Amino acid sequence: MYGDTAWGVGLNEVGIEERSLRSHQAITLGLLFAAGIVNFFDRSSLSVANTVVRGELHLNNAQMGWLLSAFSLSYGFAQLGMVGWLDRLGTRRVLGIGLAVWSLAQLMTGFVHSFAVFLVFRVLLGAGEAPFYPAGIRSMREWFTERTRGRATALMSSSQTFGLAAAPPLLTLLMLRIGWRGMFVVLGVVGLVVAVLWLWLHRQRSDTAYREEVAAPATKNVYGALLTQRTVWGMMLGFAGVNYTAWLYISWLPGYLQTERHLSLSQSGWLAAIPFLAGAMGMLASGVSADAWVARGFALTNIHRMQIVVGMVLSAAASFFASQAYSTTAAVVSISFAFFCIQFGGTSGWGYVQAVAPSHLVSALGALQNFASFLIASAAPVVTGMIVDETHSFTLAFAVCAAVTLLGALSYATLAAPGGMRIEGASSAH
DSSP states (O other), X not given: OOEEOTTOOEEOTTOXXXXXXXXXXXXXXXXXXXXXXXXXXXXXHHHHTHHHHHHXXXXXXXXXXXXXXXXXXXXXXXXXXXXXXXXXXXXXXXXXXHHHHHHHHHHHHTTOOSHHHHHHXXXXXXXXXXXXXXXXXXXXXXXXXXXXXXXXXXXXXXXXXXXXXXXXXXXXXXXXXXXXXXXXXXXXXXXXHHHHHHHHHOOOOOOHHHHHHTOSOOOTTHHHHHTTOXXXXXXXXXXXXXXXXXXXXXXXXXXXXXXXXXXXXXXXXXXXXXHHHHHXXXXXXXXXXXXXHHHTTOOHHHHHXXXXXXXXXXXXXXXXXXXXXXXXXXXXXXXXXXXXHHHHHHHHHHHHHHHHSOGGGHHHXXXXXXXXXXXXXXXXXXXHHHHHHHHSSSHHHHHHHHHHHHHHHHHHHHTTOGGGOOOTTOOSOO
């Protein structure tokens, strides 16, 4: 029989000791949180250094957009291979190797002198970061039960917006002291340290009960099978609205504050932290809310789908208000609310993956959702750069963002109903 620890992982007849189990829960969550912070420090580093890099390398806004999009495109495509690699090598080695690759790419970016070489390292950065969410979600599935997985997933996911919130002021300070090149080198070294710790300390769950849970045979062509499902298409298109919004603000918020609001580098560093901190609060609120509704007996599929749609609609409204804001204060408040809501909905987007799919398809569905959403979201940095080059304003870019987010909410509300999932082993009653 399964009993529950403080975090809700079952103890079974194989004899996992509760103290050891709780210890590994803490290690897993702690390392994933640290990896997430490093991950999003690295993602936001180019945004923070946007104007300085453009000036030194003589790039226009569109070229900067391509550098930002190169990361997201390679990140999206690399998602597709994650399921096979995770099945063969496991979460420990796949995420450890990914951490090492992306950290080396980040470190080497500090030595680039041309657009083409910069582009190559951005591609490697994206490919290296691709295992983070699939490996993290699988680790959550390994060590946490349905009753507490919402909080654990939210804590792991919140590392990204805590990282994004801390990145602008801390990276700005670091850049002012040692330059943007030194900043990239330091971030790369820190990532390599986290990679070593993950490989050294993390272990995969291997007890009999868990092996039996995930031993259900996957369809030979798992992606082909998933792509026949209406629900899956709704999730892929819907999550594109989440990532388009998130990636626009991650990529361009410091640049927006400096060019549109005429703030200094140091001022923009502090103000840019506010929306990302609001996003972290949105993620935590999503997890707490989901677990509270579960405790009242509501189905996880209904909870997460409702939270996604509500969060995205409110985020779209806030992005539109930001496009019309006449003061810096109004713009930052609107963007903060938009980011809170999109992360509230986005966290439930990952919860919906776990709720709607059987254990052996969770990683595949998560990878497919991330791949498709990033293909669309990758347009955000380039489209924004082109719009700013053409109009010398972010007004239209924010309005486009609001429209994409609304379309994503509509996709979840219509196509992504759990009843549309008809695949062997799947159930909408999770």
